[in-house]
Amino acid sequence: MKTLEQTCDICLKPLENEWGNNAWPVIPDGKCCNTCNGDVVWVRMAQTMSKFSTQDVDNMIEEVLFRERIYK
Numbered sequence: 001m002k003t004l005e006q007t008c009d010i011c012l013k014p015l016e017n018e019w020g021n022n023a024w025p026v027i028p029d030g031k032c033c034n035t036c037n038g039d040v041v042w043v044r045m046a047q048t049m050s051k052f053s054t055q056d057v058d059n060m061i062e063e064v065l066f067r068e069r070i071y072k
Contacts, residue, residue, distance in 0.1 A: 009027040013033055024044075025043055043061055
């Protein structure tokens with residue numbers, strides 16, 4: 001039985017393993033590759049810091065999605 005290859009919900013490249021990484025908050029209920037996981041962790045950390053507003057975090061998410069899909 002052949003399984004479908006899963007892709008990263010951020011950069012759309014194949015996942016390194018069958019589980020992937022949790023892509024929240026960049027993609028709610030999504031999975032991401034190990035490379036994009038670094039950006040996801042960065043956004044999560046920004047959410048916990050009081051010096052970043054909700055708008056700042058939203059802008060970070062937009063930047064991650066744009067950069068990963070356009071430049072890779």
